Amino acid sequence: MTQTTAAAVPQQEARLAPGSPGDRAIKRRRVLDILDDAGRDSLLLTTNTALTWYLDGSRVHISLAGDPIAALLVARDGDHLVTFNNEAGRIAAEELPLGVNLHTVPWYANLHQAAATVGNGALPPLSEAEVAAELRAARQQLLPAESARYALLSADVAGIMTEVLSAARPDTTEFALVSALAARVVAAGAEPLVLLCNGSSRSTFRHPLATHAPLGRRAMAVVCARRDGLVANITRWIRFDAGTPGERDAEARIAAVEADIFDATVPGTRLDRIFTEIQAAYVRHGFGADQWEQHHQGGPAGYAGRDPRVTSEATDTVVLDQAFTWNPSGPGVKIEDTVQLTESGLHILTVDPRWPVATVNGLARPVTLQL
Incomplete structure (x- = not known):
């Protein structure tokens, strides 16, 4: 697995990063509160609803009928977006918010398994299903x-x-x-x-x-x-x-x-x-x-x-x-x-x-x- 970071994007491109940094900071705090309440270190986001909310509008799909082509681990040490190698160029150039670490895996790899392993927590990450109600509550109040x-x-x-x-x-x-x-x-x-x-x-x-x-x-x-x-x-x-x-x-x-x-x-x-x-x-x-x-x-x-x-x-x-x-x-x-x-x-x-x-x-x- 390879890794890049939005911090390495040239300033001209960084200004084009999607979303609002202020809104994203609040969303991260809301997810960290979910982790605190659950006593866990990370949460794996895999659905289009959760990913587009947390990434503040990034496009993480190719087919409207298909699964997202990225998964994101929200961990205490940062945000880690994992995508396939053939998607990484567009994601990095057009969809990666500032401060999100980008990891790539081969197009044939298991995306969710790869994303679950990029964090440093002692326990496996929470799944969306385990905190579905809490995530809905985090999305309710629009910023x-x-x-x-x-x-x-x-x-x-x-x-x-x-x-x-x-x-x-x-x-x-x-x-x-x-x-x-x-x-x-x-x-x-x-x-x-x-x-x-x-x-x-x-x-x-x-x-x-x-x-x-x-x-x-x-x-x-x-x-x-x-x-x-x-x-x-x-x-x-x-x-x-x-x-x-x-x-x-x-x-x-x-x-x-x-x-x-x-x-x-x-x-x-x-x-x-x-x-x-x-x-x-x-x-x-x-x-x-x-x-x-x-x-x-x-x-x-x-x-x-x-x-x-x-x-x-x-x-x-x-x-x-x-x-x-x-x-x-x-x-x-x-x-x-x-x-x-x-x-x-x-x-x-x-x-x-x-x-x-x-x-x-x-x-x-x-x-x-x-x-």
Whole structure:
């Protein structure tokens, strides 16, 4: 195994190192606190969520569907990133934060085994699974620089939705719409993790992968896009007529369900308690007691699409500066934005002022764009 260090990078390149040194120092302190509580000397990070969080947005993947091409040992003597020899050049030049030691192994080596051996601890490193709840808690409160990056990504994605969906026509196919969205997301320097679309002929599907079907009179599009490790999630609807009274009524009621969820999203509240409120909100607004079973309801957001999905088993506690994407849905309706809980209340991140809105419980919420 060979080793280099970010400290050896020339100053011109060092200024281009990703992330915020100030944020990274806080994240390291949070992980060291986990080690202190566990009485251990190191922690091995292996998932994309944990790696991109700790490295403050470094890209440690090649295939979006594959495992990371790096593993990181957070040890008391420093941070040690291990990657394959054929990946090391790009990692060193473009993705290695200052102060992180880079180790390389042959492309055919066992990455995790190699990373577990670079530290000096007497005990094997902790695995992510052993401290999953603690790591989620460490990721919850977004720091200033990552909050700024998240807001910028979210605004970019919202703008892309407005521009692409505004140009749609009834004969536009679902594939044509999502391909246009994908092109714009990639051009913005982000990765399209999820692209969904249903036209009026497929409006019953809540996770509608695109087909060659035309949009027809009404359509939904969903984008989950990642940049700097952070994932922005958004759903928008368009239609080419005035809509039916039933559709307009359901759209208003699902926004009311979301408003109740927003009201429940306050510091100190456990996720399982919010989940109980979600179930009650569906009944309160006329959707029936089983609607929460038809689609996941969202949850905390950030370095994963949901971190975690809210269920009756999720006991994480809400904190200030935490991001969320709630996504209540009913037959033919869904509402979804990425938001952040601040001292002044919920701040909607996925906003484009060009998209039509209605005020719901004091917040501007997207309505269906009529074309």
